Amino acid sequence: MRxxxxxxxxxxxxxxxxxxxxxxxxxxxxxxxPDYQASALLMAILxxxxxxxxxxxxxxxxxxxxxxxxxxxxxxxxxxxHSTGGVGDKSSLVIAPIVAACGALVPMMSGRGLGHTxxxxxKLESIPGFRTNLSIPEMKASLAAVGCALIGQSSxxxxxxxxxxxxxxxxxxxxxxxxxxxSIMSKKIAEGTDALxxxxxxxxxxFMKTHAxxxxxxxxxxxxxxxxxxxxxxxxxxxxxxxxxAVGNANEVIESIExxxxxxxxxxVEGSLDLAERMLVSAGVASDRAGAKALACRAIDSGSxxxxxxxxxxxxxxxxxxxxDYSRLPKAPKEHVVTAPSGGFVTGLDAxxxxxxxxxxxxxxxTAEDAIDPGVGIIVxxxxxxxxxxxxxxxxLHYRDAMRLQAALPLIEQGTHVGPVRRPAKDLIxxxxx
Amino acid sequence: MRxxxxxxxxxxxxxxxxxxxxxxxxxxxxxxxPDYQASALLMAILxxxxxxxxxxxxxxxxxxxxxxxxxxxxxxxxxxxHSTGGVGDKSSLVIAPIVAACGALVPMMSGRGLGHTxxxxxKLESIPGFRTNLSIPEMKASLAAVGCALIGQSSxxxxxxxxxxxxxxxxxxxxxxxxxxxSIMSKKIAEGTDALxxxxxxxxxxFMKTHAxxxxxxxxxxxxxxxxxxxxxxxxxxxxxxxxxAVGNANEVIESIExxxxxxxxxxVEGSLDLAERMLVSAGVASDRAGAKALACRAIDSGSxxxxxxxxxxxxxxxxxxxxDYSRLPKAPKEHVVTAPSGGFVTGLDAxxxxxxxxxxxxxxxTAEDAIDPGVGIIVxxxxxxxxxxxxxxxxLHYRDAMRLQAALPLIEQGTHVGPVRRPAKDLIxxxxx
Numbered sequence: 001m002r003x004x005x006x007x008x009x010x011x012x013x014x015x016x017x018x019x020x021x022x023x024x025x026x027x028x029x030x031x032x033x034p035d036y037q038a039s040a041l042l043m044a045i046l047x048x049x050x051x052x053x054x055x056x057x058x059x060x061x062x063x064x065x066x067x068x069x070x071x072x073x074x075x076x077x078x079x080x081x082h083s084t085g086g087v088g089d090k091s092s093l094v095i096a097p098i099v100a101a102c103g104a105l106v107p108m109m110s111g112r113g114l115g116h117t118x119x120x121x122x123k124l125e126s127i128p129g130f131r132t133n134l135s136i137p138e139m140k141a142s143l144a145a146v147g148c149a150l151i152g153q154s155s156x157x158x159x160x161x162x163x164x165x166x167x168x169x170x171x172x173x174x175x176x177x178x179x180x181x182x183s184i185m186s187k188k189i190a191e192g193t194d195a196l197x198x199x200x201x202x203x204x205x206x207f208m209k210t211h212a213x214x215x216x217x218x219x220x221x222x223x224x225x226x227x228x229x230x231x232x233x234x235x236x237x238x239x240x241x242x243x244x245x246a247v248g249n250a251n252e253v254i255e256s257i258e259x260x261x262x263x264x265x266x267x268x269v270e271g272s273l274d275l276a277e278r279m280l281v282s283a284g285v286a287s288d289r290a291g292a293k294a295l296a297c298r299a300i301d302s303g304s305x306x307x308x309x310x311x312x313x314x315x316x317x318x319x320x321x322x323x324x325d326y327s328r329l330p331k332a333p334k335e336h337v338v339t340a341p342s343g344g345f346v347t348g349l350d351a352x353x354x355x356x357x358x359x360x361x362x363x364x365x366x367t368a369e370d371a372i373d374p375g376v377g378i379i380v381x382x383x384x385x386x387x388x389x390x391x392x393x394x395x396x397l398h399y400r401d402a403m404r405l406q407a408a409l410p411l412i413e414q415g416t417h418v419g420p421v422r423r424p425a426k427d428l429i430x431x432x433x434x
Numbered sequence: 435m436r437x438x439x440x441x442x443x444x445x446x447x448x449x450x451x452x453x454x455x456x457x458x459x460x461x462x463x464x465x466x467x468p469d470y471q472a473s474a475l476l477m478a479i480l481x482x483x484x485x486x487x488x489x490x491x492x493x494x495x496x497x498x499x500x501x502x503x504x505x506x507x508x509x510x511x512x513x514x515x516h517s518t519g520g521v522g523d524k525s526s527l528v529i530a531p532i533v534a535a536c537g538a539l540v541p542m543m544s545g546r547g548l549g550h551t552x553x554x555x556x557k558l559e560s561i562p563g564f565r566t567n568l569s570i571p572e573m574k575a576s577l578a579a580v581g582c583a584l585i586g587q588s589s590x591x592x593x594x595x596x597x598x599x600x601x602x603x604x605x606x607x608x609x610x611x612x613x614x615x616x617s618i619m620s621k622k623i624a625e626g627t628d629a630l631x632x633x634x635x636x637x638x639x640x641f642m643k644t645h646a647x648x649x650x651x652x653x654x655x656x657x658x659x660x661x662x663x664x665x666x667x668x669x670x671x672x673x674x675x676x677x678x679x680a681v682g683n684a685n686e687v688i689e690s691i692e693x694x695x696x697x698x699x700x701x702x703v704e705g706s707l708d709l710a711e712r713m714l715v716s717a718g719v720a721s722d723r724a725g726a727k728a729l730a731c732r733a734i735d736s737g738s739x740x741x742x743x744x745x746x747x748x749x750x751x752x753x754x755x756x757x758x759d760y761s762r763l764p765k766a767p768k769e770h771v772v773t774a775p776s777g778g779f780v781t782g783l784d785a786x787x788x789x790x791x792x793x794x795x796x797x798x799x800x801t802a803e804d805a806i807d808p809g810v811g812i813i814v815x816x817x818x819x820x821x822x823x824x825x826x827x828x829x830x831l832h833y834r835d836a837m838r839l840q841a842a843l844p845l846i847e848q849g850t851h852v853g854p855v856r857r858p859a860k861d862l863i864x865x866x867x868x
Contacts, residue, residue: 003604004603004604004605004606007477007605007606008606011477011480011481011606011607034469034604035468035469035470036469036470036472036473036601036604036605037473037604037605038470039470039471039473039474039477040473040474040476040477040605040606040607042474043441043445043473043474043477043478043481044477044481044606046445047445047477047478047481047482048481167470169438170437170438170468170470170471171438171441171470171471171474172438172441172442172445172474172478173445173474
């Protein structure tokens with residue numbers, strides 16, 4: 001088999017066979033396929049597409065580039081969630097403790113922020129001492145002990161994905177539904193979960209800008225999950241402005257803890273409960289959504305959810321006292337307030353631009369090597385739909401470096417809109433694929 | 435400027451600006467742009483295309499990656515020809531001496547065979563001692579002394595093309611009209627010719643399989659040439675079966691010499707005269723085609739064309755005695771005769787497959803590093819349209835290695851067709867772009 005023939009076949013719109021896909025993925029993982037051939041094939045895949053069968057075979061080859069975990073020695077239903085990436089989306093930090101407190105096991109492997117979106121690992125690591133790089137045995141022990149493990153991608157899991165993702169990032173080949181599908185699902189299937197709930201974001205702050213694209217991705221993800229025997233469903237949610245009131249890392253941890261204490265912002269609560277309910281039903285802990293909602297609300301009201309988060313933090317080496325004392329979390333020393341230029345209503349807070357501004361302040365990264373400043377971030381004082389008087393605070397920017405603030409402000413200005421007419425409310429949950 | 439943004443722009447069907455194209459070509463030439471980004475962009479260009487203006491800018495950037503020769507200190511009109519590559523196409527070896535004998539100067543930079551097509555340099559190097567790697571000063575001295583220089587691409591000429599071509603070859607990005615156009619024309623414009631006649635092949639043995647593709651390429655090439663002030667025209671010629679009776683290297687040199695002596699096969703003579711006439715008119719040596727034809731025929735009849743070839747060979751270090759003594763050229767020791775399985779007419783000799791078979795025998799190369807056996811090759815005893823009896827020879831294969839013969843025979847069998855009905859004659863010259 002010659003790699004150039006595989007490239008030519010896909011370039012001309014052909015369908016690759018399982019052996020050709022295996023040759024490609026194995027070549028990438030082992031380093032035997034030069035990057036320049038891999039990137040040419042990635043571009044051809046992006047522009048020519050892949051059939052559902054090709055996408056499943058790609059996922060399969062990526063799973064087989066590493067180990068598929070067997071969690072059957074830990075009794076209990078395992079369920080995970082995955083989000084395609086948003087701004088201010090801290091729902092993993094809310095959902096994992098709730099679902100674990102209700103009795104399901106949550107073996108959650110998350111990613112870091114890249115581009116304008118935040119990442120669960122970065123948020124967790126703003127908790128002093130919190131270790132996300134657990135080994136597989138440590139992960140299994142945590143799962144058995146506290147019902148949850150919040151970790152980064154192990155090098156044992158889908159190693160081909162790590163190399164492919166790095167190459168896609170620098171060759172303009174991220175935005176391909178088959179490539180995104182195989183990347184997400186290879187990791188989720190290999191981590192050994194029984195059930196999976198996917199949160200596919202759509203809108204200005206999402207990778208999938210339109211409902212149609214988000215729907216196509218959701219269908220692709222669900223189809224792959226089911227074909228590997230994982231109970232999979234997807235919900236499509238709006239990502240036009242930031243979720244909740246905090247964008248950053250430590251400030252998102254605080255908002256998550258507040259939500260676990262029953263004091264969360266309405267959109268974050270609604271989105272988190274929807275996903276948690278689906279997970280509990282999927283895992284068989286509840287027989288229907290109403291029962292799942294009752295369980296989840298009881299976990300919040302009784303304090304068992306926030307206690308579970310404390311236990312998870314402690315188990316993973318973090319300082320559990322942050323839950324009761326937010327001053328133990330890092331916070332940038334300076335604040336800049338963005339005010340309303342006129343009275344009226346906040347009509348837009350572009351999630352893409354606000355997310356970019358947070359990266360500029362130091363809260364995200366442009367390349368995988370960039371360091372993150374966990375204490376910087378943005379607090380949304382008045383969100384879309386809120387009434388403001390001229391001079392009222394809309395955003396509070398917490399920053400450390402004035403140069404970075406100057407770089408962030410034009411994005412903020414471009415992304416913040418005030419007008420005379422209140423924008424009609426929009427559903428957070430747009431669609432589902434079950 | 436970020437290279438990934440250039441890739442994204444072309445990927446999404448955008449038009450690249452001159453600065454972006456310059457960034458890409460300079461990056462490739464200097465090595466500052468990683469191969470994996472260059473190949474992703476090449477695939478995006480192949481699948482999304484380029485406007486005529488982008489293609490001109492690409493050509494310009496590739497010319498400026500090296501020197502553009504100034505031949506104005508050598509008096510006389512300079513004219514060159516270029517073929518997009520065929521099987522059995524030795525017309526450069528015929529035309530260069532004829533045109534030089536008629537008084538035009540021929541600064542011809544040629545390529546090596548790659549894939550199923552032969553290359554002028556490989557053919558010339560089957561002449562003992564012949565040097566194709568003349569320096570630029572040597573080339574200019576030859577041009578002044580004998581009116582012709584037959585050389586390989588100098589590293590001073592369009593160095594970006596050499597790197598890009600090598601990358602295209604291994605990433606499935608050869609067959610793009612903008613990329614082919616810029617590759618050919620950057621070298622031809624940089625070599626300093628005043629006029630240029632292009633032979634664009636179409637058919638089973640050509641890179642451009644259809645007339646429409648060949649026409650599009652011809653138009654692109656002519657447009658670029660004119661925009662750089664080079665008098666350019668193109669002729670589109672059929673490449674369905676081998677041209678003439680010889681496919682290989684030394685055997686093609688013999689057929690070229692026979693043609694210069696007035697004993698060439700009709701299709702080779704017709705095609706070579708057509709191109710030579712256009713070159714002579716373009717160069718201003720003749721005022722019209724009829725006058726050019728008279729000049730060219732007189733050069734053959736008088737022996738001045740074959741004497742010019744001798745002078746070129748001697749000037750470039752080769753043994754001029756080969757012209758009168760073909761036994762001084764290499765010849766493979768063994769022969770295998772392919773015979774007609776039944777009586778009738780030869781109805782097909784697939785140029786692509788015959789070309790591949792010649793490569794298999796050792797007459798061509800699969801990678802740029804492969805060595806060539808100049809003495810192997812194929813003699814077409816009965817070509818398309820010829821009547822044959824059962825058992826008559828159709829092809830004679832000259833080979834050295836029985837293993838290579840066994841690899842070549844299935845291609846020969848697949849490419850050779852005999853049937854009861856004579857195939858109607860087909861025009862060699864299909865179309866022109868002037």
